[in-house]
Amino acid sequence: MMRWILINFLLMLTPMVWGQDAVAIAKDIGKVEWTKDDIQAVFLGERSTWPNGRGVVVVLPSSKSDSFEKTAQWAFETDGFEYQKYWLSQVFQGRANPPIYLEDEDAVMDFVENHPGSIGLLHQVQAPAELRLSLR
Amino acid sequence: MSQSRFCLAFLLLSGGVSSNLFAQDVPSTQFKMFGHFTSTIEQGEDEQFSDISLGEHDLFVQSTITPKISFLGETVVAPLNAAGHNASDFKVSIERARIKYEVREWLGVIVGKMHTPVNYWNDVYHHGRLFFPTIDRPRSFGTHVPIHTLGIRLQGQNIGRLKFGYDLVIGNGMSSNDLTDGNFQKSFTAAIHIKPEKQTRINLSLYRDIIYNNMVGAHAGHAGSSHYTMGDAGWHPVNLDYELYCFSFYRNKGKWEVLFEGTLNRTGLADNNDPDLTAGLTTERSANTTTYLYAGRKVSPRGRLYALADRCRTQAIDLHIKSNDLLKVGLGWQHEFSAFIKTQIQIERYTGREGFEIPADDKWETKFRVAYCLQ
Numbered sequence: 001m002m003r004w005i006l007i008n009f010l011l012m013l014t015p016m017v018w019g020q021d022a023v024a025i026a027k028d029i030g031k032v033e034w035t036k037d038d039i040q041a042v043f044l045g046e047r048s049t050w051p052n053g054r055g056v057v058v059v060l061p062s063s064k065s066d067s068f069e070k071t072a073q074w075a076f077e078t079d080g081f082e083y084q085k086y087w088l089s090q091v092f093q094g095r096a097n098p099p100i101y102l103e104d105e106d107a108v109m110d111f112v113e114n115h116p117g118s119i120g121l122l123h124q125v126q127a128p129a130e131l132r133l134s135l136r
Numbered sequence: 137m138s139q140s141r142f143c144l145a146f147l148l149l150s151g152g153v154s155s156n157l158f159a160q161d162v163p164s165t166q167f168k169m170f171g172h173f174t175s176t177i178e179q180g181e182d183e184q185f186s187d188i189s190l191g192e193h194d195l196f197v198q199s200t201i202t203p204k205i206s207f208l209g210e211t212v213v214a215p216l217n218a219a220g221h222n223a224s225d226f227k228v229s230i231e232r233a234r235i236k237y238e239v240r241e242w243l244g245v246i247v248g249k250m251h252t253p254v255n256y257w258n259d260v261y262h263h264g265r266l267f268f269p270t271i272d273r274p275r276s277f278g279t280h281v282p283i284h285t286l287g288i289r290l291q292g293q294n295i296g297r298l299k300f301g302y303d304l305v306i307g308n309g310m311s312s313n314d315l316t317d318g319n320f321q322k323s324f325t326a327a328i329h330i331k332p333e334k335q336t337r338i339n340l341s342l343y344r345d346i347i348y349n350n351m352v353g354a355h356a357g358h359a360g361s362s363h364y365t366m367g368d369a370g371w372h373p374v375n376l377d378y379e380l381y382c383f384s385f386y387r388n389k390g391k392w393e394v395l396f397e398g399t400l401n402r403t404g405l406a407d408n409n410d411p412d413l414t415a416g417l418t419t420e421r422s423a424n425t426t427t428y429l430y431a432g433r434k435v436s437p438r439g440r441l442y443a444l445a446d447r448c449r450t451q452a453i454d455l456h457i458k459s460n461d462l463l464k465v466g467l468g469w470q471h472e473f474s475a476f477i478k479t480q481i482q483i484e485r486y487t488g489r490e491g492f493e494i495p496a497d498d499k500w501e502t503k504f505r506v507a508y509c510l511q
Binding site for chain 1: 166170196198200202203204206208232234236238240241246250259260264266267293294299334437438472474475476509
């Protein structure tokens with residue numbers, strides 16, 4: 001019985017664990033009720049507008065960083081090398097605007113804080129509560 | 137020399153503008169250059185030759201003017217195949233220059249010069265040799281597929297669970313150039329695709345145009361030797377109704393990457409011809425097909441072995457493209473040093489059937505390429 005309760009409790013915690021592993025951040029984008037799939041779509045250049053109609057600007061850490069590798073795994077389910085090629089191709093096709101590459105997660109958070117409409121994904125740096133996007 | 141200085145000044149100035157915009161609000165302009173070198177060794181029945189060629193060098197510009205309005209441009213510099221004093225001549229061509237306003241994912245409006253979104257290859261790769269899965273483009277690229285148009289395009293993408301997308305284009309036709317179409321009639325493209333999984337896309341399209349006087353301009357992209365031109369015995373200066381249907385399938389999953397491109401082209405006399413010019417010509421429409429298949433398998437994190445087959449069949453009744461039945465098969469290997477540079481080596485066997493206006497090939501080729509992107 002105790003084991004059953006423990007397993008269920010751990011399953012309930014799963015979304016929160018995800019939230020700790022990768023946190024999407026944005027500022028002043030109105031009411032957003034997105035799922036993880038929606039946010040993944042943003043980081044694949046497939047979703048380009050916020051629910052309020054404003055354009056999304058994707059901000060990524062440098063392709064040399066661990067955080068980029070983690071974002072690739074999270075959004076694209078592959079490594080950073082393939083993710084980098086993917087973005088290069090999307091931009092070349094004209095089907096997505098290029099992401100902004102910044103040095104590290106601190107720079108990503110700083111940028112998002114100062115540029116409403118942009119979105120970043122944090123794996124290592126703690127995000128302030130007011131920037132966190134909650135998932136539906 | 138003055139041109140070089142002008143280009144340098146332009147790039148520096150552009151970089152400056154870009155930085156300023158970045159500091160103000162949304163970052164803006166990115167420049168990239170795609171280029172390649174290719175070497176070929178050809179072994180025919182009676183002759184051999186080899187060369188090392190300087191490929192197209194493509195200055196790619198993307199500017200996010202606002203998060204919803206963007207500009208994309210490609211200017212290609214390519215060497216001319218000239219002899220003697222002209223051997224170092226180049227041609228410069230604006231291959232894409234388009235502005236996009238994205239209302240939502242389901243509606244974007246694009247105006248300008250663009251690649252016709254008729255099939256996967258033309259929409260995704262075109263001049264980007266770095267992305268090409270095989271060294272050569274499919275044969276349909278130089279024969280049946282109209283590669284550019286100047287016009288207006290409505291685009292929606294990533295709609296719903298299947299990530300449905302559409303592209304509707306009304307633009308200048310195959311007889312046009314970058315300045316004028318010379319007639320009221322416009323080409324029409326309707327393309328739809330779905331992306332049921334990551335890295336999978338299935339594409340269907342229809343393209344229709346009237347080719348005036350059986351003469352095509354730069355937008356058609358039809359290789360000179362494959363279609364009738366003035367002076368050819370089989371050339372008739374008639375207006376042609378040109379229809380193209382394309383199907384593409386692309387998938388990159390696990391170790392395997394596959395691309396299939398199929399086209400069906402039907403060409404016949406248009407309704408607006410002078411009866412004197414069409415006397416004796418068939419009223420039947422041709423039904424020409426091209427098929428291209430590529431399959432590659434990762435054998436190391438950066439290496440891929442691949443095979444290709446490319447067939448082109450054009451009927452003898454076609455009034456625009458010379459009849460042929462050609463086949464190319466090949467094996468290749470590619471190695472990616474980084475996301476921005478790769479090499480490919482490919483061995484190809486060219487063959488075909490005799491009895492058509494374009495003689496059957498009978499040769500082997502070995503090609504080597506280095507393709508890169510600078511940014």
